[in-house]
Amino acid sequence: MLLFLKFLLAHILGDFVLQPESWVKDKEKNKIKSQKLYLHIGIQTFLLLFFVQFNVQKYWLGILVIVVSHFIFDALKLQFQQKKTKRAWFVTDQILHVLLLFFATTIYNNFNFSFKEIFTEKTLLFIIAILMVTSVSAVIIKIIITQWNPESKKENDDSLAKAGRYIGILERLFVFVFVVTNHWEAIGFLLAAKSVFRFGDLTSSKDRKLTEYILIGTLLSFGFAILIGVLYRYLATLI
Template sequence: MVALFLSLVLAHLLGDFLLQPTAWVKDKKKKKIKSKYLYYHIGLHLVLLLITTQFDSNYFLGILIVALSHFGIDCAKLYFEKKKTAKLWFFIDQLLHLGVISGVVYCYFPYQIPISNLYSQQNLGLLTALVLVTYVSAIVLKVLLSKWSNQLIKKDDDDTNNAGKYIGILERLFIFFFVVMNFWEGIGFLLAAKSIFRFGDLKESKDVRLTEYILIGTLLSFGLGILCAMLYRNFIV
């Protein structure tokens, strides 16, 4: 079962990412179903599926289903995808492809998903810790740093892409897993890397409040990440 699943996924990854030129993607978006590269793309997937399954005739029907569904999913994406929803359709497209692959594998090797295991103490504890270290911590930091952030807000800076928020979330996720894996050196590396990237901003800026804001925010973010990880390690693992 696992071998078949990996074979189909490998063919998908090779065909969708490694062996699909940018020119093909642009032509498909422009001409949609009339693009010859759409059919090249599906043909390439079909060949890759045959190769990764070693031309096993037992899987020919499944391979055909995967290839035809790939064509249908790609066509739907080409016609329904808009500029504003490009990112959303990218993930929908990939999830649908993986869903079809999982369904084909199930037809050959019926399997059960242990739903009950999802509610184990370890899984619930991990999910709780991840929610705490990401979005809950982001709100806590926003409240704690409001004194400095309010002073730094500019009148023309109402539009934001929330990049700082997501950087902080990723930062704390790295710290969380570093601590859980007992890889404390990774935290030092992360802190050093962030210091290097922030050095230019701090050097060019003569605003002491900005420096205070960045330093306090960094220390609080790291502290919350370590705290959540230590609580998870001591009470759940």
């Protein structure tokens, strides 16, 4: 595990901390011809060597696997990503990097990996709870409040696409964590913070229906998150 953490730290430093935004733009513009791409790979190589104390004789194969795969993944991402698929390529790229770090670690350390250890009752219960808080609750709330939708989408609407959905998911995740960790006071703070940010929308709007619509959605969102959090805590104690 220690070796994997060293590899992961080197990756985080090289890919995020020590890679300026200007390098990223240069790579996106010039792709595989970008000098910043090779400088980035060079920094990754140095960091890997640094964290294994430059023990090339022992770790050369693992470092070679990481460096070559890192270059291939970055080159493919730069070559094929589009503006619309940039997010998907970033997530895929990072997942592949981490998987290769894990693979390189297995060259030196044997991991006793078993699905039975992952898919325990507590793990499955936690996954179900997260899905209930995010996706399931979003669908149920949408079905409930659709009948009261007070406004249609305007051409000059400057709100972010699907922002409401993501805000709802994030707030329910926060509430769920607060309930599970028994920090109920934080829920009140979150509700107050959301009310402050929503105050401008509610006061500038002369439509009372919009205020009621937002209030119903908020209470349903918080209510579902609290209910799922309480049920999760209760069921977790029974396992």
